[in-house]
Amino acid sequence: VIRPMHRGDVPSVVNLCDQLGYHVTAEELEARMGALHAEDGHLLLVAEVGVVVGWVHARTSQLLTDPAIVEIAGLVVSDTARGLGTGRSLVVAVEQWAWSLGLSQVQLRSNVKRRKAHKFYEALGYRKVKRSEVFVKALE
Ligand SMILES: CC(C)(COP(=O)(O)OP(=O)(O)OC[C@H]1O[C@@H](n2cnc3c(N)ncnc32)[C@H](O)[C@@H]1OP(=O)(O)O)[C@@H](O)C(=O)NCCC(=O)NCCS
Numbered sequence: 001v002i003r004p005m006h007r008g009d010v011p012s013v014v015n016l017c018d019q020l021g022y023h024v025t026a027e028e029l030e031a032r033m034g035a036l037h038a039e040d041g042h043l044l045l046v047a048e049v050g051v052v053v054g055w056v057h058a059r060t061s062q063l064l065t066d067p068a069i070v071e072i073a074g075l076v077v078s079d080t081a082r083g084l085g086t087g088r089s090l091v092v093a094v095e096q097w098a099w100s101l102g103l104s105q106v107q108l109r110s111n112v113k114r115r116k117a118h119k120f121y122e123a124l125g126y127r128k129v130k131r132s133e134v135f136v137k138a139l140e
């Protein structure tokens with residue numbers, strides 16, 4: 001079942017973040033989840049099969065230069081539950097949310113190293129349109 005993420009999911013979501021390569025504490029995750037729930041334009045879902053086996057975070061994005069879209073900001077399925085259609089179900093739920101908002105494009109950025117994820121997105125009908133460099137500056 002695909003359902004909204006809630007506070008009780010924090011331990012499972014923390015574990016799945018580790019699998020995605022992001023270490024977050026339960027306290028950090030709970031605070032961030034609360035902040036996202038308080039803000040419009042965010043969708044946080046989990047896939048549950050007795051236990052939580054995946055999550056997705058999607059958000060609306062409006063730029064000056066383009067029509068509004070929905071962006072998949074994070075997606076992971078447990079390494080013990082891959083290849084069973086869970087990732088597809090989470091992405092379809094995001095697409096339905098986008099439609100419900102009147103938005104007709106879903107976009108995502110994926111690290112060039114995540115080759116398997118790219119195959120997954122292509123299987124779902126996504127196509128690669130460009131590659132980017134990411135620039136960061138730590139402010140002191
Ligand atoms: C990418 C990920 C979310 C896919 O989730 P999943 O539940 O395993 O994917 P699904 O079972 O729904 O696969 C859907 C389709 O994608 C394709 N696919 C999935 N994994 C694939 C792989 N490793 N290689 C090739 N195709 C793949 C399959 O064709 C599948 O089609 P089918 O339903 O006809 O078999 C999951 O592997 C994952 O969490 N990976 C690690 C984290 C990550 O990379 N997240 C994305 C960050 S951008």
